[in-house]
Amino acid sequence: MTEHPPAPEARPAPMRPQDFWQAVEPAEAAAPAPWTDRFPARLPDGRVLHLPIRPLAGTGNAIASLILNQASFAVEAALADALAERLAPFRPDIVAGLPTLGLPLARAVAERLGHARYAPFGTSRKFWYDEGLSVPLSSITSPDATRRLYLDPRLLPLVEGARVALVDDVISSGTSISAGLGLLARIGVTPVAVGCAMLQTERWRPGLAEAFAGPPEAVVGAFRSPLLARDGEGWREA
Numbered sequence: 001m002t003e004h005p006p007a008p009e010a011r012p013a014p015m016r017p018q019d020f021w022q023a024v025e026p027a028e029a030a031a032p033a034p035w036t037d038r039f040p041a042r043l044p045d046g047r048v049l050h051l052p053i054r055p056l057a058g059t060g061n062a063i064a065s066l067i068l069n070q071a072s073f074a075v076e077a078a079l080a081d082a083l084a085e086r087l088a089p090f091r092p093d094i095v096a097g098l099p100t101l102g103l104p105l106a107r108a109v110a111e112r113l114g115h116a117r118y119a120p121f122g123t124s125r126k127f128w129y130d131e132g133l134s135v136p137l138s139s140i141t142s143p144d145a146t147r148r149l150y151l152d153p154r155l156l157p158l159v160e161g162a163r164v165a166l167v168d169d170v171i172s173s174g175t176s177i178s179a180g181l182g183l184l185a186r187i188g189v190t191p192v193a194v195g196c197a198m199l200q201t202e203r204w205r206p207g208l209a210e211a212f213a214g215p216p217e218a219v220v221g222a223f224r225s226p227l228l229a230r231d232g233e234g235w236r237e238a
Contacts, residue, residue, distance in 0.1 A: 012038075020052045021071035024078045034234030039064035041198070041223040044082050049075065051198075051225060053235055062235050064225040066198045068101045068169045079197045080108035082222035083167070088113060090193040090218065092165035094158050098149075098180050099123050102168035105197055109167055119158050121180060122150050129153065133186065137179045149179045156187065164191040171196045171221070174204030178211035193218045201227040 014037045030040035030048045038050040041064065051064035068076065087095075087109060096119040097106025103120050110118035123137060130153050137149040151159070166180050177194060184191060190213045199221035208219065229238035 015050065015052075017052070020050060021066065021068075021075050023072065024049050024075055033236035034231040035228075035236070036234045039225060039228065039235075041225055043078065043223055044085065047078075049078075049223065053228060060230040061238060062228040062230075063172075063200060064228070065200075066170055066225075068105060068197060076104070076108065079222045080105060080112060083195050083197060083220070084109045084112035086220040086222070087165050087167075087193050087195050090165060091163060092192055093162040094119050095165045095167055096121060096159060096180065096184070096191075098166070098168040098176055101170075102176075102196070105169050106167035109165075109195070117158075119151070119155050119164075121183065122152070123147050125150055126152070133183070135179050135182045135186070138175050149183055151183055151187075159184065159189055160187055162189070164189055165193045165195055166191045167194075168196045170198045170200055171204045171208070171219070172200040174207040174211070177204070178207055181208075181211045190214060191218075193220060195220050197222045199224045201225070203227075 012031055024043065025048045027046040027048060035053060037053055039053055040048045041051050042048060051066055053062050054065050055062040083105065092113065095106050095110035095113065095115060097103040098121055106118050106120070125148070129150050133151045133153055134148045137147045164184060166177065166184065168177050168180070171177050181191070192214065194212060212219065227238040228235040
């Protein structure tokens with residue numbers, strides 16, 4: 001009897017760029033590594049959100065990315081549900097959101113936690129703002145060192161002495177979330193938790209460990225995405 005080698009595993013067809021972040025799929029939709037154009041990020045309930053894989057120029061590595069304001073409303077809702085569930089045990093009094101893409105997520109999370117409002121930080125200085133309630137702000141996608149992060153003085157009573165959950169869309173290098181922590185520190189507040197939709201790789205850990213006085217388990221995400229390494233024509237976890 002002639003033995004035949006097993007047929008190569010069928011790989012999913014490439015996704016069109018506009019189709020990423022549009023659906024949360026069942027757990028079985030995740031293909032095993034090596035991955036070609038998409039990384040299957042696992043939500044806490046096991047479902048999958050496919051993220052585009054973006055090679056890092058000049059390296060043998062890549063990352064999976066999330067652009068929250070390009071996501072479908074259903075995906076936004078699923079991520080807010082997951083993050084609210086992970087923040088609920090910390091019993092925050094107020095959710096503070098970081099610009100830009102952290103603001104709609106923070107608002108949705110606050111609503112799911114039963115709050116009537118949230119505290120948005122901003123980068124646009126109004127004439128009544130106090131420079132003492134601001135810090136420099138940069139991020140991996142917006143490295144402009146001239147930007148500043150502000151808290152409207154009228155919102156100060158919401159966060160002073162409160163149990164604050166600080167929310168952003170993605171924690172990648174940790175610079176944006178560290179700016180938010182620095183601004184809260186100016187008013188004597190250490191958040192009870194830090195949350196985001198995606199914890200991207202592990203690069204953020206050293207900087208955040210310096211900026212955040214809370215325990216490591218108080219930094220939570222709806223899902224994680226690892227650093228990826230080249231594997232033939234595809235990618236796998238580094």
